[in-house]
Amino acid sequence: MAINGTQGYRPGLVDLETGLISREIFVNDDIYAQEQERVFARSWLFVGHDSQIPKPGDYFVSRMGEESVILCRDRAGEVHVFLNSCRHRGMKVCRYDEGNTAVFTCPYHGWSYGTDGALVGVPYFREAYRSALDKAKWGLVEVAQLCNYKGAIWANWDPAAPPFLEYLGEFRRFLDLILDGWDGREGQAELLGGVQKWLIPCNWKFPAENFSGDSYHNISHRSVDLVGVGPSGKSRRDYGELNIARKLHVALPDRGHQTITYLLPKDHRPQPVYQNSPEVAEYFRHCDAERRKRRGANDRLLGAPGEIFPNVALLPRQPRTLAVWHPKSAHQTEVWRFYIRYSGPAGMTEQDDMENWNYAHAASRGVIARRHPYTYEMGLGHAREDYEFEGYRVPGRVIDITTAQASEEPMRNLYGRWAQFMEAESWDELMTWRRNDHTPRAPLESVAAK
Ligand code: FES
Numbered sequence: 358m359a360i361n362g363t364q365g366y367r368p369g370l371v372d373l374e375t376g377l378i379s380r381e382i383f384v385n386d387d388i389y390a391q392e393q394e395r396v397f398a399r400s401w402l403f404v405g406h407d408s409q410i411p412k413p414g415d416y417f418v419s420r421m422g423e424e425s426v427i428l429c430r431d432r433a434g435e436v437h438v439f440l441n442s443c444r445h446r447g448m449k450v451c452r453y454d455e456g457n458t459a460v461f462t463c464p465y466h467g468w469s470y471g472t473d474g475a476l477v478g479v480p481y482f483r484e485a486y487r488s489a490l491d492k493a494k495w496g497l498v499e500v501a502q503l504c505n506y507k508g509a510i511w512a513n514w515d516p517a518a519p520p521f522l523e524y525l526g527e528f529r530r531f532l533d534l535i536l537d538g539w540d541g542r543e544g545q546a547e548l549l550g551g552v553q554k555w556l557i558p559c560n561w562k563f564p565a566e567n568f569s570g571d572s573y574h575n576i577s578h579r580s581v582d583l584v585g586v587g588p589s590g591k592s593r594r595d596y597g598e599l600n601i602a603r604k605l606h607v608a609l610p611d612r613g614h615q616t617i618t619y620l621l622p623k624d625h626r627p628q629p630v631y632q633n634s635p636e637v638a639e640y641f642r643h644c645d646a647e648r649r650k651r652r653g654a655n656d657r658l659l660g661a662p663g664e665i666f667p668n669v670a671l672l673p674r675q676p677r678t679l680a681v682w683h684p685k686s687a688h689q690t691e692v693w694r695f696y697i698r699y700s701g702p703a704g705m706t707e708q709d710d711m712e713n714w715n716y717a718h719a720a721s722r723g724v725i726a727r728r729h730p731y732t733y734e735m736g737l738g739h740a741r742e743d744y745e746f747e748g749y750r751v752p753g754r755v756i757d758i759t760t761a762q763a764s765e766e767p768m769r770n771l772y773g774r775w776a777q778f779m780e781a782e783s784w785d786e787l788m789t790w791r792r793n794d795h796t797p798r799a800p801l802e803s804v805a806a807k
């Protein structure tokens with residue numbers, strides 16, 4: 358029998374049949390190292406937004422997995438993502454967070470790179486190198502694939518990965534909720550202000566699963582709910598809409614993306630209550646009417662927290678914000694939140710959440726603790742693949758939680774996909790592997806050996 362914590366990933370640590378998931382996948386350093394290769398070096402990752410680099414020479418330093426990358430617009434206006442590491446001896450080429458430049462000059466020995474990544478300057482090229490270095494071979498390392506979808510920029514290190522939209526699959530309509538304008542015009546989102554970044558002492562999967570659709574943790578946010586803070590001076594202004602909608606958990610099994618969503622009835626739509634000011638109310642009424650025309654049936658979907666595999670969380674409505682959970686070690690995550698108000702460490706609810714994730718991680722690391730799996734049994738066996746409400750067919754596996762309040766289908770979906778990435782050798786497997794095919798192939802050592 359295997360001794361816990363002394364080896365890496367093995368099939369069975371994620372068991373979707375029973376809903377049991379081993380704590381090892383959160384706290385084991387070997388599994389973490391494997392996941393950098395198998396998940397982060399193969400997945401489409403969010404690196405930034407078009408509106409952060411509007412002019413040629415603009416750059417924004419981002420991250421992909423553990424590594425620093427430079428998102429920049431070259432002189433011809435083309436967007437690139439480069440590994441932020443000098444080809445000579447690995448020095449971090451760009452140490453600013455953002456700015457505008459003609460070249461990136463390495464602080465160590467002074468090699469410089471154009472905004473298109475080409476190596477354009479090498480000190481003592483003629484004398485020391487005798488002009489023999491082939492500069493064309495030593496440009497910055499560039500991602501294998503890049504996609505600008507409605508202004509959101511995604512990148513992938515794996516040339517074999519499918520195009521972003523195929524990777525996204527039917528989740529596109531949920532991503533659109535955060536990228537389109539309030540009046541329904543496509544890709545109208547713009548990033549306001551900077552990015553708030555902070556460290557939390559837990560595995561990146563704790564926040565990822567929470568934003569996948571944990572509608573069960575209301576007790577954590579009791580204080581802010583009791584106070585009812587909001588610009589109206591009362592509580593949320595969209596309860597009129599939310600209360601007549603079906604509340605759903607939607608999980609795409611062959612993609613690993615999942616979300617909470619609200620689906621409105623076909624013909625009944627109350628006017629949302631906006632500010633008391635008539636001008637503002639009129640503006641929102643106008644936007645609502647336009648959006649209904651532009652989005653058609655999809656306008657019945659109201660956004661709520663969701664997660665694009667592996668580490669991007671969406672809040673498409675109030676507040677409209679996006680977060681990325683960058684892994685730093687098995688035991689530490691760097692959170693980047695793009696536009697904050699309600700969210701962030703100084704917001705209303707994120708500090709409650711972080712306390713849970715951080716203490717949960719620490720309390721799961723011990724040799725005894727990690728022998729005992731977590732349970733994700735809630736709603737097991739209740740998801741449907743043909744969910745329809747008043748003529749609107751929702752894609753993926755769906756659990757209607759209007760009265761049930763919660764399920765753990767989104768988390769089972771996240772970890773099912775994660776396990777597929779840990780096991781699959783090829784994209785062929787990854788793109789055809791349905792969730793139900795993925796049953797444990799070996800006995801659950803750590804889970805069964807209680
Ligand atoms: S490490 Fe960059 S020039 Fe030497």
Ligand SMILES: [Fe+2]
Nearest residue numbers: 574578706710
């Ligand atoms: Fe929360």
